[in-house]
Amino acid sequence: MKFDIALLAGDGIGPEVTEQAVKALDAIADVYNHTFKFNKALVGACAIDETGDPLPEDTIKLCQESDAVLFGAIGHPKYDNDPSAKVRPEQGLLKLRKSLGLFCNIRPVKAYERLIENSPLKKEIISGTDISIYRELTGGIYFGSKELSEDGQVASDGCSYSVEEITRIAHLAFKEAQNRRKKLTLVDKANVLETSRLWRKTVTEIAKEYDDVELDFLFVDNAAMQMILNPSQFDVILTENLFGDIISDEASVIGGSIGLLASASIGSTVGMFEPIHGSFPQATGKNIANPLASILSAAMMLRHLDLQKEADAIEKAVEKSLELGITTGDINPKKPYSTTKVGDFIADYI
Amino acid sequence: MKFDIALLAGDGIGPEVTEQAVKALDAIADVYNHTFKFNKALVGACAIDETGDPLPEDTIKLCQESDAVLFGAIGHPKYDNDPSAKVRPEQGLLKLRKSLGLFCNIRPVKAYERLIENSPLKKEIISGTDISIYRELTGGIYFGSKELSEDGQVASDGCSYSVEEITRIAHLAFKEAQNRRKKLTLVDKANVLETSRLWRKTVTEIAKEYDDVELDFLFVDNAAMQMILNPSQFDVILTENLFGDIISDEASVIGGSIGLLASASIGSTVGMFEPIHGSFPQATGKNIANPLASILSAAMMLRHLDLQKEADAIEKAVEKSLELGITTGDINPKKPYSTTKVGDFIADYI
Numbered sequence: 001m002k003f004d005i006a007l008l009a010g011d012g013i014g015p016e017v018t019e020q021a022v023k024a025l026d027a028i029a030d031v032y033n034h035t036f037k038f039n040k041a042l043v044g045a046c047a048i049d050e051t052g053d054p055l056p057e058d059t060i061k062l063c064q065e066s067d068a069v070l071f072g073a074i075g076h077p078k079y080d081n082d083p084s085a086k087v088r089p090e091q092g093l094l095k096l097r098k099s100l101g102l103f104c105n106i107r108p109v110k111a112y113e114r115l116i117e118n119s120p121l122k123k124e125i126i127s128g129t130d131i132s133i134y135r136e137l138t139g140g141i142y143f144g145s146k147e148l149s150e151d152g153q154v155a156s157d158g159c160s161y162s163v164e165e166i167t168r169i170a171h172l173a174f175k176e177a178q179n180r181r182k183k184l185t186l187v188d189k190a191n192v193l194e195t196s197r198l199w200r201k202t203v204t205e206i207a208k209e210y211d212d213v214e215l216d217f218l219f220v221d222n223a224a225m226q227m228i229l230n231p232s233q234f235d236v237i238l239t240e241n242l243f244g245d246i247i248s249d250e251a252s253v254i255g256g257s258i259g260l261l262a263s264a265s266i267g268s269t270v271g272m273f274e275p276i277h278g279s280f281p282q283a284t285g286k287n288i289a290n291p292l293a294s295i296l297s298a299a300m301m302l303r304h305l306d307l308q309k310e311a312d313a314i315e316k317a318v319e320k321s322l323e324l325g326i327t328t329g330d331i332n333p334k335k336p337y338s339t340t341k342v343g344d345f346i347a348d349y350i
Numbered sequence: 351m352k353f354d355i356a357l358l359a360g361d362g363i364g365p366e367v368t369e370q371a372v373k374a375l376d377a378i379a380d381v382y383n384h385t386f387k388f389n390k391a392l393v394g395a396c397a398i399d400e401t402g403d404p405l406p407e408d409t410i411k412l413c414q415e416s417d418a419v420l421f422g423a424i425g426h427p428k429y430d431n432d433p434s435a436k437v438r439p440e441q442g443l444l445k446l447r448k449s450l451g452l453f454c455n456i457r458p459v460k461a462y463e464r465l466i467e468n469s470p471l472k473k474e475i476i477s478g479t480d481i482s483i484y485r486e487l488t489g490g491i492y493f494g495s496k497e498l499s500e501d502g503q504v505a506s507d508g509c510s511y512s513v514e515e516i517t518r519i520a521h522l523a524f525k526e527a528q529n530r531r532k533k534l535t536l537v538d539k540a541n542v543l544e545t546s547r548l549w550r551k552t553v554t555e556i557a558k559e560y561d562d563v564e565l566d567f568l569f570v571d572n573a574a575m576q577m578i579l580n581p582s583q584f585d586v587i588l589t590e591n592l593f594g595d596i597i598s599d600e601a602s603v604i605g606g607s608i609g610l611l612a613s614a615s616i617g618s619t620v621g622m623f624e625p626i627h628g629s630f631p632q633a634t635g636k637n638i639a640n641p642l643a644s645i646l647s648a649a650m651m652l653r654h655l656d657l658q659k660e661a662d663a664i665e666k667a668v669e670k671s672l673e674l675g676i677t678t679g680d681i682n683p684k685k686p687y688s689t690t691k692v693g694d695f696i697a698d699y700i
């Protein structure tokens with residue numbers, strides 16, 4: 001089969017790791033007789049540098065015409081210290097999510113037994129953790145009205161959610177729970193927020209259609225504690241945009257393997273797949289960044305394109321690289337392999 | 351000296367633990383020749399049960415006329431599963447904070463060397479952690495407009511902050527940093543929120559008056575990660591209401607000693623002092639709840655009333671109880687002492 005893949009490598013280590021994912025996909029194409037056509041486009045700081053716009057129109061158009069988007073990372077230190085700059089890389093990402101209707105961000109968080117020693121948590125606490133986080137991605141306070149009073153004295157952000165926005169992601173999360181351990185935890189702040197109360201009410205209603213799934217609720221402050229005290233209690237977590245941002249980042253470090261975590265953003269049309277680590281400016285260009293998260297994002301993409309055994313093949317290759325210790329310094333500080341070497345191994349193994 | 355203390359024991363284990371704090375304060379009164387007059391009032395679920403109102407007018411009045419408020423905990427399971435109930439215990443707490451102008455919530459988070467084995471984090475990660483969290487408590491999305499559209503399809507919450515609200519707590523946090531390790535971290539989401547950008551701008555401006563304090567910034571998602579990866583990097587953390595709720599609860603469990611953490615809420619008038627653990631319904635009435643956080647809240651209260659050596663005396667007694675293992679089952683599962691036994695020991699030792 002033939003697929004058009006938009007390649008948005010972005011900033012920092014984005015291009016280096018995405019390159020390894022492309023290698024892996026090229027190997028898959030060879031073995032399984034597919035054609036992946038990669039079309040590059042600009043996003044983030046590099047797009048601002050070249051065009052003045054963090055998300056040029058061409059990029060949106062390319063994504064919309066593609067079968068999937070493979071994303072690297074965005075962000076550059078020169079923008080970080082000036083969040084009030086008129087143009088910022090993050091705007092590109094937010095606009096991309098909105099333009100492509102990517103309302104559902106999925107982040108699997110798994111404690112790899114092999115890497116458990118790297119976890120900041122004690123082994124007995126992290127062991128067995130396997131969570132799938134469903135974060136709403138195109139609503140809430142991220143996309144509400146933002147205002148600064150004329151005299152600069154008062155700022156405000158609006159947060160709103162509709163039953164429709166909640167419903168569409170809730171169904172996806174319940175279906176995921178049905179395919180997993182049949183437990184769904186809604187994280188909200190229903191003791192304070194009106195939007196959270198609407199989430200709770202709507203999700204409770206929808207739960208009736210999935211009576212094999214156990215639904216429970218956790219206030220976000222409690223969820224932030226439970227993620228450390230007892231992460232293996234979670235199966236699928238469903239939550240709104242801002243809480244999802246915080247809880248999923250917290251969850252991403254408990255396994256000690258952030259360099260392995262991939263994510264999918266899906267919705268109305270094309271899906272976007274990206275490693276959850278950021279642009280990691282300190283490592284840029286040094287050929288030391290871990291490419292496995294990007295490679296596993298490619299596997300998530302294949303799964304989404306319904307190429308199951310191709311996805312399995314990538315995941316098996318990643319397992320093998322961990323087994324043999326052919327990994328970058330974040331995982332294997334004593335005998336680190338370079339980004340490209342790890343990528344080569346994966347491609348060869350496939 | 352003579353002090354009027356409003357005693358708001360509240361729900362769950364609130365009354366049991368507050369009773370031990372009162373014992374400790376009575377012992378202090380004896381030794382140092384003070385008079386503490388304790389006046390009880392209702393708040394939370396018990397107030398709803400008796401009066402229909404989670405915060406009766408009498409309670410507010412009593413607090414306003416007191417020198418300090420000693421608070422237990424609020425919340426009862428019968429309200430937890432129904433966040434859309436018209437009257438809820440939490441409303442009492444939020445209204446109390448607002449009525450008393452308690453805009454600054456202070457939570458010290460310290461990894462007690464003696465309890466480090468209880469931490470979910472590895473010893474080398476948690477060791478040396480000593481953080482003071484300054485959370486804004488009467489603004490932001492907690493107190494913004496809340497709306498549900500007439501057809502019930504759209505809910506919204508407004509979040510706003512003024513320069514004045516930011517300024518008053520920022521000064522308190524900078525002063526605290528000056529008395530500590532001279533580092534202040536502002537936690538925000540300035541890459542997305544207008545209110546966060548106002549926080550960053552205002553705090554940057556104020557920092558000029560405290561040039562011995564190093565100021566840095568962290569996005570809240572990153573802060574949630576750093577709290578697990580490297581908590582000892584933090585000295586004073588300053589943040590808005592909702593982020594403070596999440597980050598401080600996350601921080602409260604990393605030391606493995608949540609039963610020891612106290613907090614102060616201060617502002618325009620009288621201060622309020624409370625353990626950070628909640629009402630812990632499962633333990634209610636069993637004489638097993640850890641009273642040390644409540645007792646240490648009393649110490650914070652004394653410090654705030656400028657009774658320094660009296661506060662020291664309580665803290666020393668708590669140290670001693672830890673040293674001798676005269677503690678409840680959460681700390682000392684092999685040989686647990688009851689709530690009242692621990693309280694008696696503290697009072698006797700004083």
Ligand SMILES: CC(C)[C@H](C(=O)O)[C@@H](O)C(=O)O
Pocket residue numbers: 090093094245541542571
């Ligand atoms: C860069 C930022 C706007 C973004 C977000 O907050 O959504 C990031 O933290 C993420 O989680 O993808």
Ligand SMILES: CC(C)[C@H](C(=O)O)[C@@H](O)C(=O)O
Pocket residue numbers: 191192221440443444595
């Ligand atoms: C009970 C709830 C409203 C409250 C809050 O969110 O402020 C609690 O979590 C706290 O931190 O004191």
